[in-house]
Amino acid sequence: MFKGNCIIAQSGGPTAVINSSLAGAIEAALGSAAINEVYGARHGILGILQQNLCDLRREDPASIQGLRHTPGAALGSCRYQLKKQEDYEQLLDIFRRYNIRYFFYIGGNDSMDTAAKVNRLAVEEGYDLRVIGIPKTVDNDLPLTDHCPGYGSAAKYLAASVLEMGIDIQSLITSTKVAIVETMGRNTGWLAAATALARRQPGDAPHLIYLPEVAFDMATFLTDVEEAYRQHDTVLVVVSEGLLDKDGNYIFNDAATQDVFGHQRLGGLGQFLLNKIETELKIKGRVILPATSQRSATHLASRTDADEAYAVGRAAVEAAVQGASGKMVALNRQEGEAYYCTCGLVDLDQVANREKKVPRTWINPQGNDITAAFINYARPLIQGEVNIPYCDGLPTYVNLVGHPVQTP
Amino acid sequence: MFKGNCIIAQSGGPTAVINSSLAGAIEAALGSAAINEVYGARHGILGILQQNLCDLRREDPASIQGLRHTPGAALGSCRYQLKKQEDYEQLLDIFRRYNIRYFFYIGGNDSMDTAAKVNRLAVEEGYDLRVIGIPKTVDNDLPLTDHCPGYGSAAKYLAASVLEMGIDIQSLITSTKVAIVETMGRNTGWLAAATALARRQPGDAPHLIYLPEVAFDMATFLTDVEEAYRQHDTVLVVVSEGLLDKDGNYIFNDAATQDVFGHQRLGGLGQFLLNKIETELKIKGRVILPATSQRSATHLASRTDADEAYAVGRAAVEAAVQGASGKMVALNRQEGEAYYCTCGLVDLDQVANREKKVPRTWINPQGNDITAAFINYARPLIQGEVNIPYCDGLPTYVNLVGHPVQTP
Numbered sequence: 001m002f003k004g005n006c007i008i009a010q011s012g013g014p015t016a017v018i019n020s021s022l023a024g025a026i027e028a029a030l031g032s033a034a035i036n037e038v039y040g041a042r043h044g045i046l047g048i049l050q051q052n053l054c055d056l057r058r059e060d061p062a063s064i065q066g067l068r069h070t071p072g073a074a075l076g077s078c079r080y081q082l083k084k085q086e087d088y089e090q091l092l093d094i095f096r097r098y099n100i101r102y103f104f105y106i107g108g109n110d111s112m113d114t115a116a117k118v119n120r121l122a123v124e125e126g127y128d129l130r131v132i133g134i135p136k137t138v139d140n141d142l143p144l145t146d147h148c149p150g151y152g153s154a155a156k157y158l159a160a161s162v163l164e165m166g167i168d169i170q171s172l173i174t175s176t177k178v179a180i181v182e183t184m185g186r187n188t189g190w191l192a193a194a195t196a197l198a199r200r201q202p203g204d205a206p207h208l209i210y211l212p213e214v215a216f217d218m219a220t221f222l223t224d225v226e227e228a229y230r231q232h233d234t235v236l237v238v239v240s241e242g243l244l245d246k247d248g249n250y251i252f253n254d255a256a257t258q259d260v261f262g263h264q265r266l267g268g269l270g271q272f273l274l275n276k277i278e279t280e281l282k283i284k285g286r287v288i289l290p291a292t293s294q295r296s297a298t299h300l301a302s303r304t305d306a307d308e309a310y311a312v313g314r315a316a317v318e319a320a321v322q323g324a325s326g327k328m329v330a331l332n333r334q335e336g337e338a339y340y341c342t343c344g345l346v347d348l349d350q351v352a353n354r355e356k357k358v359p360r361t362w363i364n365p366q367g368n369d370i371t372a373a374f375i376n377y378a379r380p381l382i383q384g385e386v387n388i389p390y391c392d393g394l395p396t397y398v399n400l401v402g403h404p405v406q407t408p
Numbered sequence: 409m410f411k412g413n414c415i416i417a418q419s420g421g422p423t424a425v426i427n428s429s430l431a432g433a434i435e436a437a438l439g440s441a442a443i444n445e446v447y448g449a450r451h452g453i454l455g456i457l458q459q460n461l462c463d464l465r466r467e468d469p470a471s472i473q474g475l476r477h478t479p480g481a482a483l484g485s486c487r488y489q490l491k492k493q494e495d496y497e498q499l500l501d502i503f504r505r506y507n508i509r510y511f512f513y514i515g516g517n518d519s520m521d522t523a524a525k526v527n528r529l530a531v532e533e534g535y536d537l538r539v540i541g542i543p544k545t546v547d548n549d550l551p552l553t554d555h556c557p558g559y560g561s562a563a564k565y566l567a568a569s570v571l572e573m574g575i576d577i578q579s580l581i582t583s584t585k586v587a588i589v590e591t592m593g594r595n596t597g598w599l600a601a602a603t604a605l606a607r608r609q610p611g612d613a614p615h616l617i618y619l620p621e622v623a624f625d626m627a628t629f630l631t632d633v634e635e636a637y638r639q640h641d642t643v644l645v646v647v648s649e650g651l652l653d654k655d656g657n658y659i660f661n662d663a664a665t666q667d668v669f670g671h672q673r674l675g676g677l678g679q680f681l682l683n684k685i686e687t688e689l690k691i692k693g694r695v696i697l698p699a700t701s702q703r704s705a706t707h708l709a710s711r712t713d714a715d716e717a718y719a720v721g722r723a724a725v726e727a728a729v730q731g732a733s734g735k736m737v738a739l740n741r742q743e744g745e746a747y748y749c750t751c752g753l754v755d756l757d758q759v760a761n762r763e764k765k766v767p768r769t770w771i772n773p774q775g776n777d778i779t780a781a782f783i784n785y786a787r788p789l790i791q792g793e794v795n796i797p798y799c800d801g802l803p804t805y806v807n808l809v810g811h812p813v814q815t816p
Contacts, residue, residue: 014576041806043581072575079582160802161701165807166420168704173451174487181699268679271552289697292587296576299708300803380799385563393710393790394568394605397575 001333002128002323003034004101004143005182007048008056008072009041010136011080011107011114015150016157016298017309018106018136018267019067019074024313025134026056026064034321035102036179043076044107045114048094049087053405066398069388071298074400082114084370088121095122102130106313108137110147110340113352119326130320131169132349133328134312138295140190143356144346145330149312150295152305153379155194157297158183158396159382161290162236165200166205171232178225178235178277178285182270184294185240188357189213194378202249206299213358214367215246221273222280224368229283241269259392299395301316303384308341315343409537410731411442412509415450415456416464418481419488419515419522423558424565424706426514426716427475427482432721433512433542436744442729443510447813448811452485452515453522456502457495458747461813474806477544477796482808490522494569496529503530503537505816510538510728513719516556518543520736526692527734530753536729541736541756542720546703548598551764551773552754553738558703558719560713560789561749563602565705566591569698569792570644571606582790586643586685586693587615590678592702593648597621597766599702600648601778613644621766622775623654630680630688632776633707641701649677707803710791716749723751747788 008025010018022040029038038056041047042350054075056064067074083086095103105115115133135142154264162181169179183191189211196209208210208215208230222265228235243251245312252269312329321328327345334340362374416433418426430448437446446464462483464472475482490496503511513523523541530537543550548559570589577587597619615636618624636643639708659676678695685691711776712793720737727735735753743749751777768783796803 016577070575071572072579074579078582079580081510112646156801160707163538163802163805164704164706165478165700167478170479171422171482173454198430271676271679286699287697288699288701289695291694291696292573292576293696293698296572297569298572299568354575379800384801385798390793392787393564393792394571397571400456 001034003036004099005034005037005039005099006102006255007041007053007100008045008075009106010075011045011105011111012077012137013295014071014073014077015136015138015295016071016153016301017306018104019070020306020309021066021106021134021136021149021313022074023064023275025106025225025317028216028314028317030057032317032321035060039098040075042402045082045091046078047076048091049151052368053118054400054402056180057407058403059400063400069298069301069308070397071296078368082117082258085319091118092121092125092127103280104132104134104316106134106136108139109142109165109258109351109353109355112348116326116348116352119348130323130325131348132315132320132324133351135328135330136309139185140192141188141355141357143354145339146333146341147253147331147381149305149309151398152308153298153300153301154191155197155297156302157300158190158191158195158290158294159197160300162195162206162238163360165288166198166236167196168392169236170205173282175328176286177229177233177283177349178237178274178286180274180285181236181238181239181288181290183240183290185212186242187212187355187357189240193358193374194323195238196197196370197378197382198323206238207232207235208237208368209370210239210243210368211358212244213360213361214241214363216243216251217246218276222276225277225283226281239269239273240266241248243269253324260327260344298386298397299385299388302382303386304381306386312343319345326402331388409442410509411444411446412510413447413507413677414443414510415447415449415461415508415510416481416483416512417452417455418485418516419452419513419519420485420533420545421703422479422481422485423544423546423559423703424479424561424709425714427478428714428717429478429514429542429557429721429785430482431475432471433514433725433789434716436722436725440725440729444756447506448483448808450810451498451611452488453610454486454488455484457500459815460503461506462657462728462808462810463813466811467808471808472811477709477794478704479704489518490525495779499534500529500535504535505679509536509654512540512542512724512728514542514544516547517761517763518548519551519641524734524756524760527756537734539756540724540728540732541759542724543736543738544717545653546599546760547593547596547800548609549596549763549765550759550768552759554749555739555789557713557717559598560704560710560716562702563605564710565601565708566603566698567605568708570614570646573696574606574644577644578613584690584694585637585641585691586645586682587642587696588678588682588693589646589696591648591697591698595620595763595765597648600646601766601782603646604778604783605786606791611640614646615640615643616645616776617778618647618651618776619766619771620648620650620652621768624651624659625654626684630684633685634689647681651677656693676794683809690763706794706805707796711763711791711794711798715792718749727753732738
């Protein structure tokens with residue numbers, strides 16, 4: 001039997017259920033005869049480069065279970081991209097030193113790229129290593145999987161919040177007539193679209209939804225808002241942070257700042273659009289910016305999402321033990337009336353650095369709302385609640401101890 | 409027995425539990441032999457002036473029960489202040505026409521002022537009317553009551569959100585090092601202070617808290633943030649929207665806009681402070697603006713708060729039936745180890761237009777955090793969860809039918 005140690009790492013922005021995937025991977029690894037030591041890397045790929053590893057065998061099993069409903073990235077995460085070939089070489093050297101034969105990387109697009117490159121180098125150098133990517137992202141933009149763990153919980157949180165805010169603002173006669181909710185979603189509108197799940201009857205919020213998949217035109221937007229204001233008196237508008245004009249430029253562009261991957265940092269779009277509305281239409285409003293809450297509100301996680309996140313973590317380990325490498329676990333939605341997903345495998349190379357956008361046919365022709373096809377897709381993903389223990393009025397979340405691993 | 413009809417109305421910004429008070433008042437009124445018809449005014453005082461009333465006897469009792477966990481203001485609310493003496497005269501005329509002998513007004517400072525004036529006019533004109541105010545405000549700024557229904561739920565939501573966001577951002581190594589959470593609180597820091605309940609151990613978020621009760625100094629603030637950044641690497645700062653400088657001017661002043669009461673509209677303070685941090689300290693960050701969610705997130709309401717809100721609604725009706733008028737129901741915290749509040753009555757005149765601030769001794773000397781005395785005060789208010797039924801992945805909230813009342 002092919003045996004060795006494993007490293008599990010988390011990367012990128014956390015989700016409400018990224019630790020559920022971690023729990024699945026840890027529990028499967030602890031239960032596998034093919035895996036000896038189960039190491040966690042602190043803060044993703046950085047933890048490996050810095051040999052900052054922890055021994056997950058020594059954690060309390062109750063803490064591992066608690067990860068299934070704990071926000072953040074319990075091992076620590078990072079936004080760090082290996083750039084130089086030497087970094088990859090160094091990584092492989094460390095894997096050799098610790099006899100790492102299994103590498104599980106929980107992350108999004110950039111992380112799958114890193115995992116693909118590590119896998120390729122190991123193959124080139126003839127080092128027997130099994131690399132499996134575990135998908136996570138609230139953005140839901142990974143290709144070749146029906147959806148991404150993390151998305152369902154963020155979708156549920158946003159839909160519930162917009163439902164509640166919609167009831168609130170529609171019940172109050174005030175001079176504030178427009179509410180703009182700015183959601184995450186750098187290049188895709190999956191999260192903004194999910195707020196449509198809040199509607200229970202015609203006229204309910206959200207009244208307008210704008211996605212980056214459709215070119216944004218300011219004049220049309222202002223006409224839309226004015227029309228919705230006439231119709232509903234109080235208007236709740238949802239905008240995805242990364243709206244683009246017809247030339248592909250960000251509507252609101254804080255050009256001075258870029259993140260470590262060279263992506264433009266967004267934020268402030270909602271306020272920018274509200275200023276336009278107040279100036280041009282003389283209608284007052286306010287901005288709601290859930291920001292980090294979208295990915296950390298584990299108290300309102302989707303049970304479906306949390307369970308699937310756990311399942312993909314387990315599936316990654318099982319696939320690796322069976323010999324797979326260079327793959328990412330994908331969720332495959334099964335035919336039939338009842339919603340059901342199974343775990344499959346797709347090539348990391350096919351996933352890395354590619355983005356899945358909301359299909360144009362799931363957005364209405366005017367580009368200011370979604371269609372029933374999107375609702376049918378998204379509704380099953382927010383089903384069920386996670387039963388979180390409360391203590392002293394607040395959810396109880398776990399920490400890992402993080403027993404350090406000695407340098408060999 | 410003194411008998412007549414009653415009107416219940418809701419006013420000002422809704423809270424997560426304002427409808428729980430409504431349910432308490434309706435159920436007590438329906439059960440009282442002294443009250444004949446039980447009317448609701450649509451959109452507060454406006455609904456009375458416009459004779460837009462609904463017959464609450466005809467609502468499904470299950471809907472009334474459902475109000476105990478439904479956000480928004482189910483009768484409709486408004487921000488509208490009676491200004492002219494004629495408005496008050498007109499109000500009393502309408503009361504006479506509908507034989508209204510009981511008036512219950514659920515609201516904050518401004519609403520208690522309105523209720524006080526209505527009561528005074530009725531006394532002057534010899535019209536036998538019993539007016540009782542039912543307190544509600546997330547801001548917790550009403551005097552003569554230990555706390556206000558609505559505050560505990562907003563406090564719990566903010567504390568849980570900051571707990572979750574704190575875990576998230578502290579787990580992620582990124583170039584974004586500062587998170588600024590801007591809370592509601594026009595002149596008082598009760599909501600900002602409540603985020604301190606999120607802390608479980610030293611070093612936990614929030615790392616800095618700024619309240620309007622202490623004059624804000626930009627240079628000191630920047631020094632605080634830089635110091636916290638050195639200490640914690642990732643800093644979560646909470647600011648109350650209404651921070652003032654030593655001369656009493658708003659730090660961020662959108663002077664162009666005022667609300668109907670002449671209060672300055674705030675918002676944008678978080679982004680303003682972040683810009684300062686990014687420019688002066690060269691530390692990157694992001695803003696979280698929960699805005700409306702603070703008062704509408706019934707899915708995370710405090711059980712203590714929801715129950716007390718219901719109790720003050722009932723107590724208002726019971727007091728009126730027993731002959732009280734010109735009073736507001738207040739919550740009186742009882743001595744002893746276990747937290748327990750009873751309902752009492754205070755004069756509306758003593759409450760109207762007065763604000764209760766966070767005591768200076770509950771804020772640390774530096775003015776950037778709260779003390780243990782505040783924690784002892786606030787912790788009991790967030791205890792317990794409200795069991796909300798979910799359907800199709802989202803909380804189920806009720807609507808009232810609103811059967812119209814015919815003009816007599």
